Amino acid sequence: MRQDPIMQSALRLGDDALILGQRLSEWCGHAPTIEVDLSLANLGLDLIGQAMHFLGLAGDIEGQGRDADTLAFFRTDLDFTNCLLVEQPNGDFAQTMTRQWLYSTYQQLLFEAMAGVEDARFAEVADKALKEVRYHAELSADWVIRLGDGTDVSHQKMVDALGWLWRFVPELFQMDELDSLAVEAGVGVDKAALRPAYDAAINAVFEEAKLTRPDDQRTLTGGRHGHHSEHLGHLLATMQHIPRSHPDARW
Amino acid sequence: MYTTELDKSRPVDLQTGEPKDLVDAFEARVAADEFIEPKDWMPEAYRKTLIRQISQHAHSEIIGMYPEGNWITRAPSLQRKAILLAKVQDEGGHGLYLYCAAETLGASRDEMVDALHSGKAKYSTIFNYPTLTWADIGAIGWLVDGAAIMNQVPLQRTSYGPYARAMVRVCKEESFHQRQGYSIMLALAEGTDAQRRMAQDALNRWWWPSLMMFGPPDDASPNTERSMRWRIKRETNDELRQKFVDATVPQAELLGLSIPDPDLTWNETRGAYDFGDIDWSEFYAVVKGEGMCAKERITARKKAWDDGAWVREAADAYEAKKQARNVA
Numbered sequence: 122m123r124q125d126p127i128m129q130s131a132l133r134l135g136d137d138a139l140i141l142g143q144r145l146s147e148w149c150g151h152a153p154t155i156e157v158d159l160s161l162a163n164l165g166l167d168l169i170g171q172a173m174h175f176l177g178l179a180g181d182i183e184g185q186g187r188d189a190d191t192l193a194f195f196r197t198d199l200d201f202t203n204c205l206l207v208e209q210p211n212g213d214f215a216q217t218m219t220r221q222w223l224y225s226t227y228q229q230l231l232f233e234a235m236a237g238v239e240d241a242r243f244a245e246v247a248d249k250a251l252k253e254v255r256y257h258a259e260l261s262a263d264w265v266i267r268l269g270d271g272t273d274v275s276h277q278k279m280v281d282a283l284g285w286l287w288r289f290v291p292e293l294f295q296m297d298e299l300d301s302l303a304v305e306a307g308v309g310v311d312k313a314a315l316r317p318a319y320d321a322a323i324n325a326v327f328e329e330a331k332l333t334r335p336d337d338q339r340t341l342t343g344g345r346h347g348h349h350s351e352h353l354g355h356l357l358a359t360m361q362h363i364p365r366s367h368p369d370a371r372w
Numbered sequence: 373m374y375t376t377e378l379d380k381s382r383p384v385d386l387q388t389g390e391p392k393d394l395v396d397a398f399e400a401r402v403a404a405d406e407f408i409e410p411k412d413w414m415p416e417a418y419r420k421t422l423i424r425q426i427s428q429h430a431h432s433e434i435i436g437m438y439p440e441g442n443w444i445t446r447a448p449s450l451q452r453k454a455i456l457l458a459k460v461q462d463e464g465g466h467g468l469y470l471y472c473a474a475e476t477l478g479a480s481r482d483e484m485v486d487a488l489h490s491g492k493a494k495y496s497t498i499f500n501y502p503t504l505t506w507a508d509i510g511a512i513g514w515l516v517d518g519a520a521i522m523n524q525v526p527l528q529r530t531s532y533g534p535y536a537r538a539m540v541r542v543c544k545e546e547s548f549h550q551r552q553g554y555s556i557m558l559a560l561a562e563g564t565d566a567q568r569r570m571a572q573d574a575l576n577r578w579w580w581p582s583l584m585m586f587g588p589p590d591d592a593s594p595n596t597e598r599s600m601r602w603r604i605k606r607e608t609n610d611e612l613r614q615k616f617v618d619a620t621v622p623q624a625e626l627l628g629l630s631i632p633d634p635d636l637t638w639n640e641t642r643g644a645y646d647f648g649d650i651d652w653s654e655f656y657a658v659v660k661g662e663g664m665c666a667k668e669r670i671t672a673r674k675k676a677w678d679d680g681a682w683v684r685e686a687a688d689a690y691e692a693k694k695q696a697r698n699v700a
Contacts, residue, residue, distance in 0.1 A: 139450075146444045146457050150437040150672065153680025155464050158437075162461035169454045176450075190449045214683050270693065271686025278682070363448040363506055370564050372448040372506075372556075 126302035128182040129202065130243070130309050132192070133345060135175030136203035139193055140353070141224060142168030143360055147211055157214075160260060164221065167253040174246055194364040198354050199347040206289035208344070208353045215268050215278035219286055222261035226322050227293045229258045230315040239307030262326045269330025276331070283335050291340040294319070390415055402603050407533035410476040418602055421595070422532055423477050424493075425604060427484045430470035432496035433463045434488075435669050439503045440512060448506055455552050456509060462545045469541060473534040489674050497655070498581050500663025507560050507567075507574035513553015515575075515582040515620065521546045522616045523586065526606035554623065561627040568628075575624065576632045583647075584655045586613040592652075617645050 145165035152158035176189035187195075206224055211217045232254050235247035268275040294316045303309025327334045343349065364370070383392040394413050401408065408414055437460050444460065447453035471481050487493035498516055503509065524546065527539040560571035587593060587609040599605035607615075617636075624631050635648035658666075 143445060146453070149444055149457060149460050150441040150464075151676045151679075153676070153683035155434065155468055157680075157683070158464050159461055159468075162457055162464070166454055166457055166461070169450060169457070173450045173454070190451075193450055194448075214680065267690040268683070268686050271690045272682070274682045275686030275689075359445050363446055367448075367564060367566055370448070370567055372452055372559055372563075 126299045127306050127308050128179050129299050130303040131175045131179035131182060133202045135172050135179055136201050137207050138168045139172035140203040141207040142172055143356060144211055153214055164257050171250055178242055194361045198349055198357060202345050204292050205341055205344040205350055208350060208356060209286060210352055213278060216282040216285060218261050218264040219282040222265045223286055223290055225254060225257035225261055227319055229254045230318055231310055234310040243308045265326055266330040269332040279332055287335040288338045288341045292342040295342060402531045408531050409533045419477050423474050423479045426470055426474040426535055428494055430467045431488045431493055433467035435495045435499045437463050438669050438672055439499055440509055442503045443509050459549050466542045469538040473538045476534045497658040497663055498585050499669060500658055500666040501581055502664050505570040507570035510553050510556030510560060511574035511578040513549050514557050515578050517546050517549040517553055519582045519585040519616050521550060522612050531603035557627055572629050575629050579632050583613055583650055614644055617647050621645055
């Protein structure tokens with residue numbers, strides 16, 4: 122079956138937000154201070170809100186009666202289109218903040234560009250969400266700097282976090298046929314073109330954080346086409362098990 | 373601390389040794405429902421009692437994040453997930469304002485956190501019960517937050533200003549929490565057989581612990597009289613418990629669920645519900661730390677704190693370097 126590039130674009134945006142929001146919600150009650158706990162919950166809430174919007178939009182475009190909840194809770198791993206970066210485990214606080222920074226910096230550039238696309242359903246939401254996303258990028262960059270330039274221990278933890286996550290960065294900017302069709306349809310953004318601005322933004326933070334930009338590793342991809350890391354299955358099992366145990370229920 | 377104590381001619385309170393004129397003036401202000409502010413003179417026992425009560429309340433908010441936090445990743449719809457995450461976040465926020473209110477009395481946050489971790493400070497024992505199904509999230513919002521509101525509404529008029537003001541904010545959010553809990557129960561009660569079963573089961577498990585949240589019966593609550601006089605407490609445990617039962621029974625009826633108390637009957641003469649005896653041996657056992665999840669809750673809190681030590685140290689080290697650079 123040929124996939125609709127507009128629906129798929131909404132789905133990819135929704136899946137990224139949902140999976141990262143779910144990961145952040147795992148922190149609740151377990152953060153290094155109560156203040157940090159509250160700020161992680163804020164980020165999670167923003168992302169779950171974005172997920173509700175984009176998955177709802179994907180369902181509307183598809184027109185087969187699937188709403189945001191059906192798409193979130195009744196699809197399997199092979200149908201999830203989020204990037205591999207967002208599904209990576211929380212690890213320690215350094216890994217969570219590094220993941221957030223690598224993703225939010227990308228998401229900010231993406232939404233800035235998307236705010237100018239033709240299709241208002243995408244442009245308006247991107248524009249509205251930008252305030253949130255800029256805050257996520259700033260907050261996480263601040264933590265990257267604090268931890269990178271904090272103590273020897275925190276610096277080493279940042280190096281380890283980057284060692285884990287750097288492999289998943291190139292996937293963010295990959296363009297496939299669906300992405301190109303989405304650009305033509307006035308909903309998508311040329312993600313490859315965002316890379317130079319991304320590099321400039323993260324390099325500035327690396328420098329301030331006294332961290333060395335990692336060497337490029339072999340790129341790992343597959344998320345956009347349903348081929349994920351082992352971690353996603355467990356995340357989905359936890360997230361989906363109640364609705365799937367009661368498929369006829371309303372909550 | 374008070375130089376006036378050296379003044380031998382000044383009459384002192386025989387029990388505390390505090391200057392009698394100050395004690396009398398304090399008691400008169402409190403009796404006139406005036407607010408006591410951080411810089412005002414207050415008896416040492418009032419200060420200590422308040423620190424204990426406010427920090428215990430703060431700890432309860434923080435520990436209270438765990439039973440509900442247990443369900444955030446498994447909430448059955450995106451809307452419910454977002455609401456629950458926001459609610460648990462509110463509880464963390466309440467913990468923060470209350471710690472700040474206790475700090476105005478001279479308690480430090482580190483001391484309070486240490487007291488919680490070492491087991492010296494208590495928190496509400498209700499949070500040592502497990503959350504076994506999604507319906508528990510409904511029951512906690514409806515019953516536990518409902519009982520908390522009954523306890524907290526009168527504290528908006530408590531005599532200590534910073535505490536009263538913190539409670540105004542807390543109560544506003546708690547009433548939203550209670551409504552979301554009831555809305556979960558309503559969806560379950562109107563749902564499938566399996567959903568109704570979980571709703572009834574949750575009510576069965578949370579009903580009696582919720583009644584215990586008001587504390588021991590008045591005749592076994594030794595500090596009530598003094599706390600009432602000081603306006604730290606504004607209604608007795610039994611009065612509040614009765615109010616809660618009277619408000620909640622009709623709500624359960626509306627849900628079509630039954631309260632697990634065969635002795636519950638409407639008493640026409642009193643205009644209130646009579647209810648069965650509370651198993652106080654269970655209450656005291658849970659207070660002693662024998663609740664199902666007592667070990668889980670405090671272990672989770674200590675682990676979060678210990679695992680986060682390197683982050684707090686890094687943030688302090690970075691701040692110090694930044695200040696040094698600014699000076700240079």
